[in-house]
Amino acid sequence: MGAIQLFSKNVSEAGKFHTFVNLALFMAAITGIELVIIFIPFANWITTTAIVFLSVVKFFGVIFWFMHLTYDKALLTFTFLSALVIAAGTVTALLVLHGGEKTIPIGGEEEISSVQRIEDFIAV
Amino acid sequence: MSDSAAATHGHDLTATSTGIESKKLLMWLFLASDCMFFGTLISTHLVYRKMHPFGPIDPLKIFDIELTTFSTFILLMSSFLMALAVSAMHKGQIKSFRKCTLGVIFFGLIFLGCQVYEFYEFVMIKDLTIMNSLFGSTFFVLTGTHGTHVAIGVIWLVCMLMYSYTGKMTHDHALDVEVMGLYWHFVDIVWLIIFPAIYLIEFVGKTY
Numbered sequence: 001m002g003a004i005q006l007f008s009k010n011v012s013e014a015g016k017f018h019t020f021v022n023l024a025l026f027m028a029a030i031t032g033i034e035l036v037i038i039f040i041p042f043a044n045w046i047t048t049t050a051i052v053f054l055s056v057v058k059f060f061g062v063i064f065w066f067m068h069l070t071y072d073k074a075l076l077t078f079t080f081l082s083a084l085v086i087a088a089g090t091v092t093a094l095l096v097l098h099g100g101e102k103t104i105p106i107g108g109e110e111e112i113s114s115v116q117r118i119e120d121f122i123a124v
Numbered sequence: 125m126s127d128s129a130a131a132t133h134g135h136d137l138t139a140t141s142t143g144i145e146s147k148k149l150l151m152w153l154f155l156a157s158d159c160m161f162f163g164t165l166i167s168t169h170l171v172y173r174k175m176h177p178f179g180p181i182d183p184l185k186i187f188d189i190e191l192t193t194f195s196t197f198i199l200l201m202s203s204f205l206m207a208l209a210v211s212a213m214h215k216g217q218i219k220s221f222r223k224c225t226l227g228v229i230f231f232g233l234i235f236l237g238c239q240v241y242e243f244y245e246f247v248m249i250k251d252l253t254i255m256n257s258l259f260g261s262t263f264f265v266l267t268g269t270h271g272t273h274v275a276i277g278v279i280w281l282v283c284m285l286m287y288s289y290t291g292k293m294t295h296d297h298a299l300d301v302e303v304m305g306l307y308w309h310f311v312d313i314v315w316l317i318i319f320p321a322i323y324l325i326e327f328v329g330k331t332y
Contacts, residue, residue, distance in 0.1 A: 020211070031200065034193075034319075035193045038189075047328045051324050051325070055319070059313050065207075066204070066207045066312075075142055075149075079152050090160070094167040094168075095167065
């Protein structure tokens with residue numbers, strides 16, 4: 001029984017090896033595409049969408065195969081994706097909340113150094 | 125995890141009520157919290173970038189996109205080697221584990237070297253510091269925090285590699301290697317977000 005388990009384990013790990021190699025090559029290719037795509041004169045929204053999509057593909061490639069989520073219990077996937085949803089929600093909410101023109105501070109078109117801001121605050 | 129997958133990993137899963145090893149669950153919870161931490165850092169950078177789009181800082185002149193792409197590639201390959209190291213440990217192949225771990229350390233150091241070079245260039249040549257602009261503040265805090273994570277990962281890898289030479293490391297330590305691997309992969313995926321969100325996005329529509 002032990003020998004059978006060891007055999008199946010080695011076969012499984014050998015299968016993973018090929019998956020890892022293919023995934024690594026795939027992600028290296030995607031990184032190259034990302035670099036090239038920003039130099040191609042597409043509309044900005046197309047380029048941005050493509051970059052975001054390719055990054056998401058790489059992201060999920062790593063967490064599901066390199067990090068073994070696809071081989072592990074669903075609870076781990078749920079745990080991590082919950083945090084990911086909260087993080088993505090935070091990013092989206094902040095970008096939306098601070099996206100309006102009214103949120104730009106007076107003189108916002110000029111780069112204000114953080115040191116200057118602190119000095120102004122202290123002076124007030 | 126299915127029964128066959130559980131057998132594959134070769135650990136006693138009856139030890140916990142969740143069926144997941146405590147170390148692994150704890151690491152995933154830590155990574156989940158770290159995910160939210162980096163989420164706030166990235167959003168802080170993006171929000172300030174949006175609020176102050178007309179500052180004296182021109183990211184196109186500052187960022188070296190070829191170098192950053194190279195760093196991304198290096199980190200991806202280190203992640204690949206890390207996956208192989210974990211796989212080797214599950215098979216009980218210590219020598220293979222050592223080779224792969226050494227490769228991960230090597231790639232990790234290359235990444236850190238690229239980041240140190242980038243920071244040096246920004247501060248000393250291109251006059252972008254953590255103090256002289258909001259862009260600099262958020263950029264250095266974000267990438268610096270990530271770099272610190274990478275450095276911690278490299279130290280952890282070196283410790284694990286040295287431990288493997290004591291002769292005490294056996295197949296039973298596969299879980300420890302797997303947990304270390306999870307941390308390293310997480311460092312990689314954070315960079316996979318930082319790279320497009322901070323670097324690539326600056327070049328969209330401005331390179332032609």
